[in-house]
Amino acid sequence: MIKFDHVTKVYPNGVVGLKDVNLEIEQGEFIGIIGLSGAGKSTLIRAINKMHDINEGSLNVDGLEVKDLKGSKLRAYRTEIGMIFQSFNLVTRTTVIKNVLTSFVPKLKGWRKITGTFSKENEIAALDALDKVGILDKAYTRVDQLSGGQQQRVALARTLAQSPKVILADEPVAALDPITANQVMDDFKRINDDFNITVLINIHHVDLALKYVHRIIGIKAGEIVYDGPSENINDEILANIYDNKLPGGREKDEETK
């Protein structure tokens, strides 16, 4: 369980990332986080694996106080939390399988780590992860030969190979076309269903979010302004989250009202 208790984050330049955030997330939830750019979606997600530090409050994940984690303890904790990025963040000059295998690096010892020699079990686990996202046939292809959707799946396989408890996804479909975006969201849904992995997704496409996730967290200027089932989302709530600057068709609706 992930528990935010009065969490506040202020960046060194004075920008407020998170403001008195209180949240409880159970194992296996599928959550979409929506809000304007700069509202604090990224900060919220990155606080969980301590890619960003928090200033005040307590952030507890399965009994561990994240704020106190340092060095090797922090790295051990991070091996249990997956992360997916908007720009995939793969090493493009090398093969798909080598990218997936990097999730086993923390467990490698000595010369194996330096030379990048992985055991057969690791290789099979990596191939298995690729199979789970349906791109097993691309295992020995160089990453820069793949399309954006395929690359995001490689990133997903890299995360699955960690066998994480939680997957944090920071705008995972923002760089993809609508069809590929749907496919990647399907992957997330399947992973969430099949392995009971908690999935937190930052997402700009409200419709896509509503179609897939069970729970929506709306964030505005670092504050949580909505937290509830995705079925209960209506135009009024969205207008509040997006500061009355709604995207697409909804904006016109608002104006005519």
Place this chain on the structure above:
Amino acid sequence: MVLPNGKTVIKPRSNALLVTAIIIIFSLISVKVTGFSFAVLAKRGHQFWFLVAQMFPINTHYLPNIWEPLFDTIKMSLLGCSIGALLAIPFAMIASNNLVHSKIVISVTRVIFSILRTLPTLVTALIATYIWGLGTLAGTIAIFVFSFSYLGKLLYEEIETVDMGPYEAMQSLGLNWIDCFRYAILPEILPYFISNSLYCFEGNVRYAAILGYVGAGGLGLIINEKISYMEWDKVGMILVMLFFTVAIIESTSHYIRKRIT
């Protein structure tokens, strides 16, 4: 400039004319200061051809005496360059502002690189002969110092332009920063690094050829000797061998560099 619909766009003024004028002025000043004279160049120019003519026909009987210093020269550059390249990696890592956040560590490492780079290889070699004695060891050390500083600087500049996305992903996977470098950054920079190292090796063969002048071993030793004896046919033989060696190394390295980048 005014468009048909009345909108105006201000075109930035080109400063090409000013730059050209400055280049011409500085060229004239440097001719004056260095005492460069076309008259002397033209008058004594034929002496060059006279010397070249004296080198031919080259003395092929001298060839057996060249092999050893030639291989010494190649050995010095290869060994110096390899050690320099390997040692440049950890130092370039701590000189990169995207890997290390301590400004002090970064600037100290960079200052070391700059100081070593400003040392002319010939001077380093001379100093090295006083410490480690005459011979190829001194030459190897001189080449090592140059390669280390040159490749180190190129490497940290390369590291700093790398996309940090994969590095961030590796951090989130729980890798420590050295492993993050090894698995996220090294694959991206390795082709350039090998290419630079080969280029450095190419250049070093030429540098190494003159290090013998200060007693640091290699071809320079016999070039110096034969020039002072005015045995131009032997000098010619040495230069021809050097030419072929450099040409072979350059074309091989050029081929490899083209393949990997």
